[in-house]
Amino acid sequence: MPVTDYLENTENLMDFALLQLSTYSSWNVAKHPGGAYEDLLKSMPDLKLPAAVVAYHSSSYQDSPRRTLLFDVVVLTEICLDESRITLRQLLWKAVELLDGKSSGDAIFAVRLEENINCAPGIAAALVRFEVADF
Secondary structure: OOHHHHOOOHHHHHHHHHHHHHOOOOOEEEEEOOOOHHHHHHOHHHOOOOEEEEEEEEEEEOOOOOEEEEEEEEEEEEOOOOOOOOOHHHHHHHHHHHHOOOEEOOEEEEEEEEEEEOOOOOEEEEEEEEEEEEO
16 A cells, blocks of 8 residues: 555645635735746736745655655735835744644644745745645
8 A cells, every 4th residue: 555545635735734824814825736936926916915825845755754745835925115014024924823833634734944035026025845744
């Protein structure tokens, strides 16, 4: 029996992340089919900002955990001098708060990486990479 028969479905884990992020009403949440985040940035004109976009990154298989899934949450917002606006840093922290340490079945979510992304003029963007260890 293949190891994938014992694991949480990748699509279900991505949907779990999407649902968790959707509990925060100050951004729009979307799912990108995967691939490089540069491809996601090409679809930016279709996004209503601020936004959090979930995108598949990769998976690897081993004995324990059985699978390590990596996915990205790309956070985008308009650059604005008005301090009353939500900042990119606040949005990143919210993504971490909503997902880090959470679990779906036997899969546990953990932050692995944060980085700023060069984006379109007037748009601030950053990526948070999450590792999901599926035991």
